Amino acid sequence: MKQKQIFEITDEAVSQIIKAAGLADSKDWPLRIAVNVDKGKFNYLMGFDESKEEDLRLTIKNIDIIISPDSMINLKNCKLDYVELEKGKHEFIFLNPNDPSYKSPDDDLDDNVTHDL
Numbered sequence: 001m002k003q004k005q006i007f008e009i010t011d012e013a014v015s016q017i018i019k020a021a022g023l024a025d026s027k028d029w030p031l032r033i034a035v036n037v038d039k040g041k042f043n044y045l046m047g048f049d050e051s052k053e054e055d056l057r058l059t060i061k062n063i064d065i066i067i068s069p070d071s072m073i074n075l076k077n078c079k080l081d082y083v084e085l086e087k088g089k090h091e092f093i094f095l096n097p098n099d100p101s102y103k104s105p106d107d108d109l110d111d112n113v114t115h116d117l
Helices: 013-022 068-076
Strands: 008-009 031-036 040-047 056-060 065-066 080-087 089-095
Touching: 008 056, 008 065, 013 031, 013 065, 013 080, 031 068, 040 089, 056 080, 065 068
Parallel strands: 008 080, 031 065
Antiparallel strands: 031 040, 056 065, 080 089
16 A cells, blocks of 8 residues: 655656756755645745755655745645646646645546536
């Protein structure tokens, strides 16, 4: 049985993180992932940063990740993905069951199928 990770990153997100690190000349820096919660709204942040003593350090698919303890509480069981939201427009998304506005993706939907709402 596959063990659930504290934080997950899809292969698509890994590819884009590696590409971004190269463009920003930050390939030797870990990726900081954070979430600020303001009035129940989750605001996600990420960028290459230096590690602090209190940070949780993870290596996921050869990507060094740092997360502050305050953020980790709200990022547990979260998945970072890189998806095409609109034709030709790709973005990072956080699939986070801890976020009050989280809606589980419908894996049964297919891009080639029209669904009447």
